[in-house]
Amino acid sequence: MSNEVLKAIQYRRTVNQNSFTDQDISKEDIVTILEAANAAPTHKRTQPWRFVVFQKEGLNRLGAELARIYKTTTPAEKYTEVAEQNMAKKATMSKVAIAIIVNYTGDVPEWEELAATACAVQNMWLAAHSLGIGGYWATPGLINHLGPFLDLAGNQKCVGLFYLGHHESEAREPVRSPIEEKVRWED
Numbered sequence: 001m002s003n004e005v006l007k008a009i010q011y012r013r014t015v016n017q018n019s020f021t022d023q024d025i026s027k028e029d030i031v032t033i034l035e036a037a038n039a040a041p042t043h044k045r046t047q048p049w050r051f052v053v054f055q056k057e058g059l060n061r062l063g064a065e066l067a068r069i070y071k072t073t074t075p076a077e078k079y080t081e082v083a084e085q086n087m088a089k090k091a092t093m094s095k096v097a098i099a100i101i102v103n104y105t106g107d108v109p110e111w112e113e114l115a116a117t118a119c120a121v122q123n124m125w126l127a128a129h130s131l132g133i134g135g136y137w138a139t140p141g142l143i144n145h146l147g148p149f150l151d152l153a154g155n156q157k158c159v160g161l162f163y164l165g166h167h168e169s170e171a172r173e174p175v176r177s178p179i180e181e182k183v184r185w186e187d
């Protein structure tokens with residue numbers, strides 16, 4: 001790879017909580033990651049991304065809420081105590097969790113605001129990677145029940161939780177089918 005940006009794009013990976021270390025993420029790094037999100041492209045500059053940052057005790061509250069939602073929304077025949085505990089652990093094993101929210105303005109089609117928010121997440125992911133911090137975008141069905149906890153307005157939707165931590169996982173290139181299969185050239 002020829003430069004740092006291309007390298008970061010190739011080596012950014014999903015890093016899950018099992019690989020996170022105990023090292024804290026500094027406030028400065030969190031702000032750098034959020035500023036990267038805020039630099040994402042956006043039609044009509046609606047800047048639809050919103051974030052709620054959980055750290056320290058906030059992670060325990062998030063974990064407890066995820067476990068509570070799991071317990072109250074999972075049919076009895078599918079419920080397991082282990083799954084309930086694992087749901088909470090996703091938050092408590094992370095150093096930071098960022099709720100990803102789309103703020104729909106109505107000024108552009110909804111899909112464009114969702115797309116802009118996804119661009120913001122990729123920016124965060126790359127910024128985190130460049131700081132030695134791994135990220136994991138999780139989209140369990142439970143996020144559809146997080147509205148009251150996150151204090152979302154009627155035009156806002158949570159589209160995931162971005163879990164972050166310093167980590168010890170090996171750098172890996174992506175596993176993808178060849179780009180040639182996904183492109184048609186017209187000369």
Ligand SMILES: Cc1cc2nc3c(=O)[nH]c(=O)nc-3n(C[C@H](O)[C@H](O)[C@H](O)COP(=O)(O)O)c2cc1C
Nearest residue numbers: 012013014015016118136137138139140160174175
């Ligand atoms: C919109 C979106 C939602 C995702 N949701 C989940 C999820 O709920 N659980 C999960 O394990 N991974 C989730 N992922 C991560 C993907 O599984 C991961 O990006 C994919 O396996 C490729 O790995 P890489 O990120 O290391 O390239 C999500 C990724 C995206 C872009």
